[in-house]
Amino acid sequence: MRSPRNTNTFYKADTKTWIGSRTPPLYNPNQSLGELILAILKKTPTKITQISADSGAKVTCSEMRLRSIRIAQNLTAMGYTQQDVFAMAVRNGELVAPTIFACFALGIPVNTLDGTFKHDEFSPMLENIKPKLIFCDQESLAEMQLAIKLAAIDPVVIVFGEKVDGYLHIEQLIKPTGREHEFIPVHLDDASSKLAIIICSSGTTGRSKGVCLSHSICIASMASMLDYEPTDITLAFSSLYWLSGLAFLILGTVSGATRIIVRQPFEPALALSIIERYRVSAAFFPPANAVALLKHPRMATTDLSSIRLWLSGGAMVSTEMKRSFEALTPTASFIIGYGMSEVGGLVALSDDDSYKDGSTGYLRASCQAKVVDNAGNVLDIGQEGEILVKLDYIFSGYYGNTKATAEMLDDAGWLHTGDIGRFDEDGILFILDRKKDIIKYNNYQISPSEIERFIQQIPGVANVSVAGVPVPGNELPAALVVKTSTARITEDDIHQTVERNLSNYKQLRGGVYFTEALPMTPSGKVVRRKCLDIMVQLYNNVNALK
Structure with missing residues (x-):
């Protein structure tokens, strides 16, 4: 086993702090996500960037860029500006990516919600965010109408899926404008202070909060989160409601990979069928879904030879799970990520060379961490306590909730993760549990x-x-x-x-x-x-x- 200490992660004994490498972000964080994404799509116009597993429809980079520009121009014609906030409650359909890319290009923040929510799950976020426009799946429209009434707001609603009388449809926004060649994505003078996304905290232990992420943190944390290759075919079932869904959309696009999208919820047989049919090379599954795959009878007979990278995270990932995937795909890596919405991506990531049983890897670049006890005293190597992290680009707080922001982010810029863990002498991080779950x-x-x-x-x-x-x-x-x-x-x-x-x-x-x-x-x-x-x-x- 290779120790990452003094190569990938460093220890400051005087402050008992671990520090990731100082490797700069792959892309310049001082720009809008729209500038970055549209520039990258322009470089490889004929490359397939997206395939729908539902319909088989393929979209080239040129087509994705053109759709994004048209949606942006049509939204501008409707009078929307950077002072507005939008919401999206959609599954992974064919027009979702260009819609959110258009918002990035206009500098309009988007609150991403889950398309399967009921009205009482939509309404608290809508009441807090008060979006001027909501993108919504046709299947969720009835629940969204109830939620809008509960939240006492009056937004424009644009429907995805089947057309509905009395509502704008997303296809109306991809009609030609005749001015596509004139479009210039917004440039932000201070991208670190301009909101790109309001993503919901997971809500597994309480009501979700709106996590505010700037353009800079999205570029620094998500766009270079993993080493995707332009030849990769990627799969993630997560919708944009989840950090994983948003991160893999951005990462897959800027790395030039081909993303396989699917509107249907995760089912083991469906996932295995997609992997085999599209020769998926990089796939993300949260632990519960990964366990379901391992226990499915088709797992042993599915052709998994295309897989080079499995990624899992979002909850505890056992050594037994990792070993089982490695046994099924000996030439592939099984990587464990530890992250949270408030950092816009990963805090730590494992690799094959330094993995230890039960660990989540070492700190990623530009990340600092320490372990503290209940009184806030910094603990030594090997001692268990709450993990605190600090990054170059920090989240912008919880939308409309200064109390929760102050509880999460202290005056020195340290994020209190609420996770209990420890670092060993090699700088490997072990997460033991959620503080609230103990x-x-x-x-x-x-x-x-x-x-x-x-x-x-x-x-x-x-x-x-x-x-x-x-x-x-x-x-x-x-x-x-x-x-x-x-x-x-x-x-x-x-x-x-x-x-x-x-x-x-x-x-x-x-x-x-x-x-x-x-x-x-x-x-x-x-x-x-x-x-x-x-x-x-x-x-x-x-x-x-x-």
Whole structure:
């Protein structure tokens, strides 16, 4: 194993701080995303930049650039300016990329929402952001209408998908203007202070907040996040609501790769079919989706020879998962990324040469990190505490929420991630759990992810979430388990596995409960707060009978 210390990451003993390399961003961050993307699309006009797995439609760089310019010019003709804010609630359709590229080129910030939301999920963000224009899938229009009423706003709504009477359709914005050759994307004098995206925090532990990302942070963090090649065929199911969806759109486009898009939600059989049909070379799957792939019967028979890079992140990624993918695709790399919306990309990234079991890699360029205890004291190498990070380009706060911004970003510019972890002597980062998820039982602190890792290894377990059921003066570890269709595992099987592998205080005193499916976000993250609600109800039901 190669140590990245003193080559990729450096330690300052006097401040107990780890620092990534000083390699500058690949692209100049002092420009608008629109300037960057349209310039890159112009360089390779005949290259295929996007293929729809739904329709098979292919789009060249020249076509993508032309559509982006036409949408921008038609939006300008409608009277919109940099002082406005838009919202997008769409799946990964064929006209999504040029629409958001047009907004980047005009310098209009966009709040990205998930097209599968219900009205009560849309309305809090709409009430906060107050967009002047909303791009919305036809399938979501009824829910969006209810949300608009709840938010007491009056935006223009432009529909994607099937046409709807009384509403503008996105195809009306790609009509020729006759002035396409005159278009110049906006230049921003201070791109680090101009909003490009308002992306929602994941909402897995509470209500989403609007994370404000500037043009500069998007270029510095997303555009050079991974080493994509112009020959790559990439796949990510994430919509633009998710940082991963936005990042892989920008990264794939500026690196000259061909992106495979799909409007349908993730299904293992669909993902495997797309990989085989389009010879995908780089694919992103969050851990829950990656586990589903490994457990699908077609995984062993699918032709995966085109894959050179698997990427996973967004939740805990086990060593067992990494090893399983490597066994199936020996010539491919399985890379683990640790990031968050507030940094606009990745904090740390693993590689094959320096990976250690259970780790998330070393700090990426221009990133600093330290570990602190509950009192804010900086801890030594090997000690566990909250991870704090600092970057050259920082997020611009939570939209309309100065209190939450102050809690996340301190006066010295350090982001408080809320993640518990440690660095080892080589500068490798280990993330143990979310600070909010830690179970407190009899003054012990228990990591749900540690218990989940052992349960996940039991044959017949498709998915699992562990949380602490609150009882007077304590929290009792409990597990909510999804079985595979043919599994015959019992509660006792789960209990016995935990008993064999973990200390007495980590036992599942709150119970083991089986369910058909865990509550999930559209991008494949387990919604822990909803899992806990289910476990509390089941625990109360069981104990009411005693």
